[in-house]
Amino acid sequence: MAAAHSSNAENKIVRVDISSDTVCPWCFVGKKNLDKAIAASNEKYNFELRWHPFQLDSNAPKEGIDKKEYYIRKFGSRSEQMAARMSEVFRNVGLEYSMSGLTGSTMDSHRLIYFAGQQGLDKQHALVEELCLGYFTKGKYIGDQNFLLECAAKVGVEGAEDFLKNPNNGLKEVEDELRTYSSNIGGVPYYVINGNHKLSGAQPPEVFLRAFEVATS
Structure with a gap:
């Protein structure tokens, strides 16, 4: 996985502000492509990646709902075709897309991503990877606090259990960022590079590479 930044003081800084939702499959594909672009240009730039919340469905149930059922309700007969398309897209980035498990409210995941960011951008970036891997490929529920805590532990986020226990922790900060x-x-994913160069959608690595050049020229 690409680090959130490199450490060559002579390199130009590329700051990427990323708006995404943890249940948006295109956001994860975009992340994988962004990571490839970073890996290909890490010797040229110092990267600062910051993840910001977006909610595709702010009314999604906290208790969770079967993922397939939810997509059928939302997209009707198109849901199977969309799932097949996502499976193909995920395979292109080396992943197996899963429609098993529950979907629902992403607020707790956004609170945790904010909290991780307070401990370092590398931790925040790594946490987004773990959350997406679990939700999109392993049938984990994004609203399950046990799953969130597992992801936090994997990337070294400290104090996550106490933080998540209080539903008000980080809530104002997430709402402010929203x-x-x-x-x-x-829509998401949405990227702002060095404050003014904007990209939307799961762009391929070469588009990110061109954007880095433009933003630092």
Whole structure:
């Protein structure tokens, strides 16, 4: 996995602000492509990646709902075709897409991502990877606190259990970020590079590479 930053003081800084939702499969594909672009240019740039919340469905149930059932309710007859398409897209980035398990509210995952970011951007970036791997490929429920804590432990986030136990911890900060980063965009993933170069959608690595060049020229 690409690190959130490199450490050559002479390199140009590339800051990437990423708006995403943890149940958005295109956001995970975009992350994998971004990681490839970073790995290919890590000797040229110092990267600072910051993840910001977006909610595709702010009313999704906290207790969870069967993923297949949810997509049928939301997309009707198109849901099977969409799942087949995502399976193909995931295979192209070396992953197996799973429609098993539950989906639901992503607020706790966004609170945890915010909390991880307070302990370092590398931890935050690594946490997003673990959350997405579990949800999209292993049938884990994004609203399950045990799953969230497993992911936090894997990437070394300290104090996650006490933090998540109180539903108000990080809530204001996430809501502030939703207003700041998500209120003016129509969908995710959405990237702002060095404050002004904007990209939307799961772009291929070469598009990110060109954007890095433009943003630092």
